[in-house]
Amino acid sequence: MKTAQVYQNKIVVKEFEKVKLNGRKGAVVRVIGCGLCGSDIVKFRHKIVPDGAVLGHEIVGEIAEINSDTKFKCGDKIVTSHHIPCGKCDYCKHGNVSMCRHFKETNIFPGGFSEYVFVSEEHLENVAYPVPPNITDEEISFYEPLGCCIRAIKRCNLMKDDTALVVGLGSIGLLMGEGLKAMGYKVFGCDLIGKRTELANRMGIESYNYKKEVDAVFMTSGADKAIETALSAVRPGGKILVFSSTPQNNGYPNNEIYYKELTILGSYSPSPSDLRDSYEFLTSGKVNVKGLTTVYPLDKIQQAFEDTISNKIFKAYIQITA
Ligand SMILES: [Zn+2]
Numbered sequence: 001m002k003t004a005q006v007y008q009n010k011i012v013v014k015e016f017e018k019v020k021l022n023g024r025k026g027a028v029v030r031v032i033g034c035g036l037c038g039s040d041i042v043k044f045r046h047k048i049v050p051d052g053a054v055l056g057h058e059i060v061g062e063i064a065e066i067n068s069d070t071k072f073k074c075g076d077k078i079v080t081s082h083h084i085p086c087g088k089c090d091y092c093k094h095g096n097v098s099m100c101r102h103f104k105e106t107n108i109f110p111g112g113f114s115e116y117v118f119v120s121e122e123h124l125e126n127v128a129y130p131v132p133p134n135i136t137d138e139e140i141s142f143y144e145p146l147g148c149c150i151r152a153i154k155r156c157n158l159m160k161d162d163t164a165l166v167v168g169l170g171s172i173g174l175l176m177g178e179g180l181k182a183m184g185y186k187v188f189g190c191d192l193i194g195k196r197t198e199l200a201n202r203m204g205i206e207s208y209n210y211k212k213e214v215d216a217v218f219m220t221s222g223a224d225k226a227i228e229t230a231l232s233a234v235r236p237g238g239k240i241l242v243f244s245s246t247p248q249n250n251g252y253p254n255n256e257i258y259y260k261e262l263t264i265l266g267s268y269s270p271s272p273s274d275l276r277d278s279y280e281f282l283t284s285g286k287v288n289v290k291g292l293t294t295v296y297p298l299d300k301i302q303q304a305f306e307d308t309i310s311n312k313i314f315k316a317y318i319q320i321t322a
């Protein structure tokens with residue numbers, strides 16, 4: 001089977017031994033397509049993964065082989081995410097499911113940018129859903145990234161009609177804005193790139209005018225400068241949700257947190273219940289992701305990475321098997 005693998009500064013399409021069930025509980029899924037995540041870009045650019053690694057986790061596919069007591073069968077089209085919390089450890093008990101060791105160890109194999117992947121029964125039970133006919137493959141591929149955004153929004157524990165500012169309007173910023181709207185909050189957005197702000201406006205995310213303070217700021221931008229924007233926009237007593245790494249790893253100033261009684265909190269990866277909400281929002285049309293993706297065939301995956309890095313496109317979707 002064909003996979004896209006990281007080799008030095010390139011993504012190379014290479015043969016890989018086809019995944020098999022080998023008596024295991026779970027399914028072999030033929031990957032129809034896989035979204036290119038910002039975290040894939042970070043892993044590639046900063047060489048966090050070894051050569052030969054297969055990136056990608058935002059998959060939609062069809063079950064090719066199955067050995068499972070779940071409701072799924074061969075031929076079912078499914079969407080799944082890649083990590084599952086144990087539900088029992090101290091992290092899980094405190095709701096920090098993405099810090100759970102089991103969560104970090106579980107994955108689809110070998111990675112989403114592959115013609116086939118092995119999905120365990122645990123995935124099928126906890127984080128996989130059937131894809132209904134009323135949604136496209138590209139749209140449902142936002143299932144995992146939207147789940148990440150929903151978790152971030154829930155962690156802020158906002159009140160009805162609260163205002164939120166999304167700093168950075170790339171695909172994840174737009175998705176955050178869509179999630180906030182769907183959950184009933186008033187959303188503003190800002191980005192230095194004009195065409196991003198324009199698209200956000202068309203999606204009902206108002207441009208931020210830097211006059212009125214907001215209850216919460218969602219930091220989807222990876223720029224260090226964005227920290228200043230967040231601090232000037234958040235109201236006293238408000239929250240800043242950190243949702244991206246930054247190159248300089250700069251901190252939030254101690255005294256400002258103290259005197260303004262700010263809450264700075266992080267959010268990383270979704271729980272099964274956030275994913276269930278994401279599935280519901282996407283399939284019911286409460287969240288609209290139409291027209292956000294640019295489709296690339298697997299052979300052009302290198303181009304997809306480059307176009308994402310140069311901000312030429314919002315979100316790449318890699319079409320792997322038709
Ligand atoms: Zn992702």
Ligand SMILES: [Zn+2]
Nearest residue numbers: 086089092100
């Ligand atoms: Zn756990």
